Amino acid sequence: MVQLGRQVPLEVFKTAKKGWGVRTVKALEPGTFVEQYLGEVISDKDGAQRGKIYDRIGISYLFNMDIDGQPKNVIDSYLCGNASHYLNHSCDPNLVVFGVFYDSVDPSFHRLAFFTKRAVAAGEELTFDYIGDNLGDNAIVSRRFPCYCASTNCRKWIHL
Numbered sequence: 001m002v003q004l005g006r007q008v009p010l011e012v013f014k015t016a017k018k019g020w021g022v023r024t025v026k027a028l029e030p031g032t033f034v035e036q037y038l039g040e041v042i043s044d045k046d047g048a049q050r051g052k053i054y055d056r057i058g059i060s061y062l063f064n065m066d067i068d069g070q071p072k073n074v075i076d077s078y079l080c081g082n083a084s085h086y087l088n089h090s091c092d093p094n095l096v097v098f099g100v101f102y103d104s105v106d107p108s109f110h111r112l113a114f115f116t117k118r119a120v121a122a123g124e125e126l127t128f129d130y131i132g133d134n135l136g137d138n139a140i141v142s143r144r145f146p147c148y149c150a151s152t153n154c155r156k157w158i159h160l
């Protein structure tokens with residue numbers, strides 16, 4: 001069983017073009033639990049309202065909890081959260097996010113847990129795909145902005 005409270009040492013750092021980001025202090029094996037996305041849990045309706053405000057300031061910390069295509073709650077880490085608040089997008093990410101039922105079986109109140117999808121070197125930036133592979137099409141509810149992930153398969157724009 002994954003202990004969601006046990007975290008690997010992370011460091012928030014200033015990236016060249018993406019604002020703040022998160023890197024791992026230690027090398028990580030594939031499949032390592034890294035962190036969960038924490039914040040205020042709000043309805044998808046309230047999330048849409050806040051999304052409009054965040055669009056105006058050009059940054060968003062909303063994470064859609066949709067795991068089955070049905071409207072669900074949204075996690076907003078703008079005011080409270082943990083280091084995952086600073087995780088940036090990559091088109092070739094080293095993290096994957098899963099909906100995890102940990103202390104509730106209510107389908108609206110699962111946790112969002114990040115795991116490594118490959119081996120990660122110490123000091124490497126941790127990223128996930130904002131478009132989402134396990135969590136429907138809108139991992140973070142927002143807008144469109146140019147992608148600076150610099151991976152060889154970069155899609156150039158992030159459409160949220």
Ligand SMILES: C[S@@+](CC[C@H](N)C(=O)[O-])C[C@H]1O[C@@H](n2cnc3c(N)ncnc32)[C@H](O)[C@@H]1O
Nearest residue numbers: 018019020059060086087088089146147148149
């Ligand atoms: C959840 S925040 C991530 C932390 C953010 N870098 C910061 O400084 O607070 C999401 C925002 O980070 C920026 N961002 C994340 N990934 C990016 C990327 N690959 N290219 C450009 N900007 C990115 C965008 O401004 C996006 O709205």
